[in-house]
Amino acid sequence: MGRKAVLTTGIEDLDRALGGVRSPETVLWVDEAGDRFPIFGSAFARHQILTGKPLVFVSFDRLPHGILAGLELDVKGARVVLVDCFSHGKASAEADRLEGNEGRLPRFARLQTPSDLSRPDALVDLVLSALPKRRKTFALVFESLTGMVGVWKESGTLHFMERMQEVLQGRNTITYWVTRKKVHSRHFREEVESKASVVVELSAMRNKPHLTLRKASGREGSALLGRPLRYWQVEGRVSVETKKRSSLKKVLGRRLRKFRVRRGISQTELAQMIGVTPSSISQIESNLIYPSIPALVRMAEVLDVDVSAFFSEPLTRYRKPILEQERARKLELPEEYRSVLSIWALAPEDMGGKGEPYVIEIPPGAVVPSHFFSRKTDQMGYVLQGRLIFQTETGANLAGPGDVIYLAGATATEWRNLGEETARLFWVLFT
Known part of the structure; x- marks a missing residue:
């Protein structure tokens, strides 16, 4: 028997926070605002595409072009099936336009539109037909349970989730289910959380995006469970703060801004001089990311300070009474x-x-x-x-x-x- 392929969320920090992804992994994303999940869905899909692993993306919430906008990759061998349940009965003209013109889709993507959404079992059959017959490792995204409830009500949605878990049993899979927070009955929330092996809540604290691991089956001893973790996205890459920021990191961002402002240089100008993007300078000054060592040295040269000035106060003042x-x-x-x-x-x-x-x-x-x-x-x-x-x-x-x-x-x-x-x-x- 061969080894199972390693599963991943496509975000190293999140994998680390979870203590690794286990098979089969059912991840429930509880989105407080309803618009925070897409960056995690895109990171997940991008990894599947780049590694050539099959992905079935079932959308009740967005049109296909909205999902594909974040997946513009020129790769061979990957296969993504988009099941468009959003257009069905709502914007069928858009679905027909895309379905009749597959040349507009990336070559790794195929669009399917269900002919019958009245029964949950019909969608189960469609998803099964989209899965590769000779592969046991693949990924699925269901966005979202909230959208399904609008079609099947809560009872039909729970039935669909149960049926999908039954047919996926024994396969090496990671499945994302997305739901809105505080819009469903308590019974529904408890039921879907009980079916998930991992529950991730997406929210905001002090206007900063955070995620909280509410559940991680088999990893109950993790120190990160229940702790809000700040996350951010820079140039398409999602990072999660799994470790407490050091005071050193806080000092660096504050002093970089101090030296830059003192020189009268904008973030864009500093970025051009160093060879990075303005968003990277902004992230460093906000204490979200560290600069690379070459970038740090270049910053010191441009701002005309010692590298040590970013991390510590000068030991003495006025070393000499004369500056030659x-x-x-x-x-x-x-x-x-x-x-x-x-x-x-x-x-x-x-x-x-x-x-x-x-x-x-x-x-x-x-x-x-x-x-x-x-x-x-x-x-x-x-x-x-x-x-x-x-x-x-x-x-x-x-x-x-x-x-x-x-x-x-x-x-x-x-x-x-x-x-x-x-x-x-x-x-x-x-x-």
Whole structure:
């Protein structure tokens, strides 16, 4: 007898939280809002497709194109059968359009529309006919029990679930059943939960999505049972926080944002300089994910700090009473600004205080199309050399050597160097 294929939810963190997927696994997803399950369904389906395992997806809640939108993969050998129970009797024209034009479907997908939904047993027969005859390992998704109740009422839906479990007995399967929370009778909820080996509740706490493992048969000793676990999705990948976040992780996100804002760099600009997506920077600053080591080193280079500055406070302040000219840090600016603007930070990162001093240089004839810093904080500058025109909401302003510029909680929209020499300013941002 050969070994059974390993089953998975397609989400490593969730498999870990469950202590592994066991066969046959019946997972009941209790969706509080009714719109949280699809990302888990897509992750599950994507894994089945990429590994070439058969999947039958029965939908009472969504049109086929809504399900396929998250499954646009160019693979060979995979097979997904979509059983469209949503269009039946509701939007048959949409079903006919898709069924009559299978060229619009991914090559791994086949659409089936039941001709008779009046009897639960008729759908059982249709699902059985869609299952591969020579394979004992496959996956099924039933979305959702709530939709079934709208067709068969609670008694017919319970009968359908029982019949499906009977015909799947002895096979190496993982089956997802989805239901809404607090919309069914207590008897119905208790019955479907008793038939499931795993119960996962999807909800929100403090406006953050969480999942809670309410049941995991044979894994009752798990420390994660009953504990809300935060989850998130980045670039299609779902992650679940199975371990308590360390204080180190919280510190990193907070300090990354501090250094980025201090430099006047947006999340998008920082992402471009490092070679990651803006959403990744947002997730790091929100303490949801760690950056890779190369990305962390690149962040330190761009923000001109030591890598250690992300994790610990400086041990000392003012190491020396003098900052030599060569130790002034030249800020890395977006590419479109590098030919018209140079900025040097004059204070070491560990100086603290309420002001940040900089020297700013603008070459002859150059036009800077925005302010030097994006922060709308009080700031002032002293013109050391050159003549400048700068635009504010009140109009154009001319400044020359010895003039002091004050911007109270505002920024300039443009700077122009009118002269034939480099304009230099001593600039202070007040924190």
